[in-house]
Amino acid sequence: MTTAPPAISALGLRKSYGGKTVLDGIDLRVPQGTVFALLGPNGAGKTTTVQILSTLIPADGGQAQVAGHQLAGGTGDLDPVRRAIGVTGQFSAVDNLLTGEENLLLMADLHHLGRRAGRSRAASLLRTFELEDAAHTVAAEYSGGMRRRLDLAMTLVGRPRIIFLDEPTTGLDPRSRRTMWELIRGLVTGDGVTVFLTTQYLEEADRLADRIAVLDGGRIVAEGTPEELKRRIPGGHVRLGFADGHRLAAAAAALGVPGPRDDSLSLRVPSDGSIPALRALLDRLDDAAVEAERLTVHTPDLDDVFLTLTGAGRSRTGEVPR
Known part of the structure; x- marks a missing residue:
């Protein structure tokens, strides 16, 4: 039986800033149609990893493939990767002066969808993310949870096969966070999308991730399913x-x-x-x-795993430092 190629792979990925090593030769392999979570303390290199794999910045060394395409220098080389991915960063890309529908239609224009196709896609996403009633309300009046749902919906306008979510639920209340979890898991189970997730909430990784990698000091110190990682801890x-x-x-x-x-x-x-x-x-x-x-x-929970493997502390809110 032929094994499907990974959605994302990296070998010996390196990145430094001003003489400080941020990524020190990390290896990653993310199967298609799964949720892969990258955990790590503040400054571990999580966001840098996402930026490299999503073509926002180049690596200093190593190899990486995303959606079957090699990451290499030059805009022409990166175009196939960019067509296959979507990115939801730590900070919302929503335009506060536009309505929810207008934000989605703007993304449709950027993806060169026709007028009819763009309106159809926007309407479908508004339904999926339960934003129909607020479709004609300016985003400035949205709650934090609504803005985050709209942000993710905008990422999906181009039907990406791989989505990078960099701390997608930071600052949301528990109810909004769980709604986002359901939406993210639905993208994987229903649409076969691959999700690469960084998060500061250990419960989020435990609930969502098929596999987890723990990044510390620019290196992967452990990787496995949530249950495998828990069993490693006394x-x-x-x-x-x-x-x-x-x-x-x-x-x-x-x-x-x-x-x-x-x-x-x-x-x-x-x-x-x-x-x-x-x-x-x-x-x-x-x-x-x-x-x-x-x-x-x-069994030990992911809090125990994180603290044992990284020695990092948590705040009283239960959040892991970025």
């Missing part, structure tokens, strides 16, 4: 509950773990939470003829 365990003290004591002896220090009738057993580990644990209980009433798996 502290995972299984908590088993029992009907009485006799079963509890028998389970503790069979599993070689100390009994609880309280009257909870539960045991904490170190485990990575994987299926093989759970199967082995239950087999040991079966061999000892002990039955557990409850089993819950506790």
